[in-house]
Amino acid sequence: MSTSKAPYMSILATVARNSLIREMTFRVNFIAHSLSVMCWTSLQIIFYNLIFQFRDSIGKDTGWTKFPFFVFLGTVMIINSLMQTFFIPNMREFSEMIRQGNLDFVLLKPIDTQFLVTFTRIDWSSLANLILGICVIAYSLWQMAFTPQIVQFMLFPLYVIAGVSIYYSCMLMMSCVSIWMTRNQSLDQLWFYVTTFSRYPLEIYKGSLGLPIRWIFTTAIPILLVANVPARVLAKPLTADQFPLAIYSLVIACIGLYVSRKLFLASLNRYRSASS
Amino acid sequence: MTGRLTLWWMIFRISLSERLVYRGDFILSTLIRFMPIITQVLLWTAVIGAGESDNIKGMDIGDIVAYYLLVTVARAFSSMPGLTHGIAGEIRDGQIKKYLIQPIDLIGFLLAKRIAHKLVYYMMATIPFGIVFFLFRDYFDGWPPMHVMLAYIASLGLAFCIGFFLEATFGFIAFWWLEVTSLMFMYMLMNFFFSGHMFPLDFLPDWLRNGFDCLPFQYMAYFPCAVFLERMTWEQTINGLWIGFAWAVFFFITTQLSFRFGVRRYSGFGG
Numbered sequence: 001m002s003t004s005k006a007p008y009m010s011i012l013a014t015v016a017r018n019s020l021i022r023e024m025t026f027r028v029n030f031i032a033h034s035l036s037v038m039c040w041t042s043l044q045i046i047f048y049n050l051i052f053q054f055r056d057s058i059g060k061d062t063g064w065t066k067f068p069f070f071v072f073l074g075t076v077m078i079i080n081s082l083m084q085t086f087f088i089p090n091m092r093e094f095s096e097m098i099r100q101g102n103l104d105f106v107l108l109k110p111i112d113t114q115f116l117v118t119f120t121r122i123d124w125s126s127l128a129n130l131i132l133g134i135c136v137i138a139y140s141l142w143q144m145a146f147t148p149q150i151v152q153f154m155l156f157p158l159y160v161i162a163g164v165s166i167y168y169s170c171m172l173m174m175s176c177v178s179i180w181m182t183r184n185q186s187l188d189q190l191w192f193y194v195t196t197f198s199r200y201p202l203e204i205y206k207g208s209l210g211l212p213i214r215w216i217f218t219t220a221i222p223i224l225l226v227a228n229v230p231a232r233v234l235a236k237p238l239t240a241d242q243f244p245l246a247i248y249s250l251v252i253a254c255i256g257l258y259v260s261r262k263l264f265l266a267s268l269n270r271y272r273s274a275s276s
Numbered sequence: 277m278t279g280r281l282t283l284w285w286m287i288f289r290i291s292l293s294e295r296l297v298y299r300g301d302f303i304l305s306t307l308i309r310f311m312p313i314i315t316q317v318l319l320w321t322a323v324i325g326a327g328e329s330d331n332i333k334g335m336d337i338g339d340i341v342a343y344y345l346l347v348t349v350a351r352a353f354s355s356m357p358g359l360t361h362g363i364a365g366e367i368r369d370g371q372i373k374k375y376l377i378q379p380i381d382l383i384g385f386l387l388a389k390r391i392a393h394k395l396v397y398y399m400m401a402t403i404p405f406g407i408v409f410f411l412f413r414d415y416f417d418g419w420p421p422m423h424v425m426l427a428y429i430a431s432l433g434l435a436f437c438i439g440f441f442l443e444a445t446f447g448f449i450a451f452w453w454l455e456v457t458s459l460m461f462m463y464m465l466m467n468f469f470f471s472g473h474m475f476p477l478d479f480l481p482d483w484l485r486n487g488f489d490c491l492p493f494q495y496m497a498y499f500p501c502a503v504f505l506e507r508m509t510w511e512q513t514i515n516g517l518w519i520g521f522a523w524a525v526f527f528f529i530t531t532q533l534s535f536r537f538g539v540r541r542y543s544g545f546g547g
Contacts, residue, residue, distance in 0.1 A: 039465050047475060050475065050479055050480070059325060059326055190308050193308050193309070204321070204322040209314065210318050213318075
């Protein structure tokens, strides 16, 4: 683990450029993947449009009527797109590096290991969803009866970053488990299914089935905060009752980044090379 | 004939053993796959609770939850993980030539292997499926009558046949295209939507719903569920079974043709 200073922004720019060159080498694949990602998201839009043919809102008196809900959906798209573009492929790669012993080569480099593991490559084709998410939000805000204040537009990116940080911390901690388990394929699958919970508004988690889920996923594994907080900051009027959850989300993001960093460093001490 | 049966029995037994190696991981991953059902229950409870009536197009929350659970059963029959990619991969890297020079029918071999894998899946998945269905038992109105059950079993068999032959055809397209990943992704998207995996097809407007009847996808998810939940008349059920059978035969023919014509243009090099 190196602690020497390195021009991180310059390295990040090089990684971004190299990833783009790599993807442009297979242009048709790049376009096909971008279109596939957008098709998948479009199906979600069709699905929720269908639901709003039958009902005015998701849940009674929740405030998640059609266009505020589409702001929520757009927020989910943006956050998932950022995760898929920057972190998810790299975290998967990290688990594989541990299994195959290739982490040795990363550890030997004179740069922060977490930085290098996090930004090995950038999946540019997944950014298609980010553009689609922004379009969905823009259209929904235009259609909504309520117009957000400027401060809400300013807070939205902050809470998106907080949401991505929470996701990233959870993923990094889960990837660290690979060092102990060597292989965590089931955990990878578990992560995929667990994150489906974060794609719905908090208000649907009620009753004997929903409340325990809501409690677990806002405290122990706080993924319900990821999209819910930025979406309600933008889609609903800014009122005092939003503050506790918003502040809690920022605190959790900071704690998550700190704890995941500590866990990452601790787990590296447990790493045993698999190569000769 | 006896020799041929022994051969298939051997393939079947090897595939069984292969599949049983990672049984613990398999039970856990099957159980995990039911997690989205929880969000579907909560989502549809919220959606239905937001309106005056307790149902959408005649489906109350019990019917919807039962539908999503039954979709997982139907998909367990019709989904063929790794089949297309496996065939395409073997065509691409030349591995397929080993089947071409052996006295074995490749499609029959793949079918025997898949049946063995599915049987192990059903045996192992009984535990997680049993747990989930027990937990959600209140959403079901009990077992349907015997004749409906028989039609349901037949529809699951057809779902398996359509799924197998359709995905095998996609695999053999690799004789022409080599890379079928994007094609498969588009197929999976269409299947997810058109088969009724995403939501019950009854929710679609009638003009669109009628259009879906012309496609094979609904026989891989929606149709078996609709039969079990008795959402169609007996006459419609029988008609549906015949149409499903016709699609199975159609894809059986496309599999045979794509393989036969594909082999003609295939070139294998090296030892």
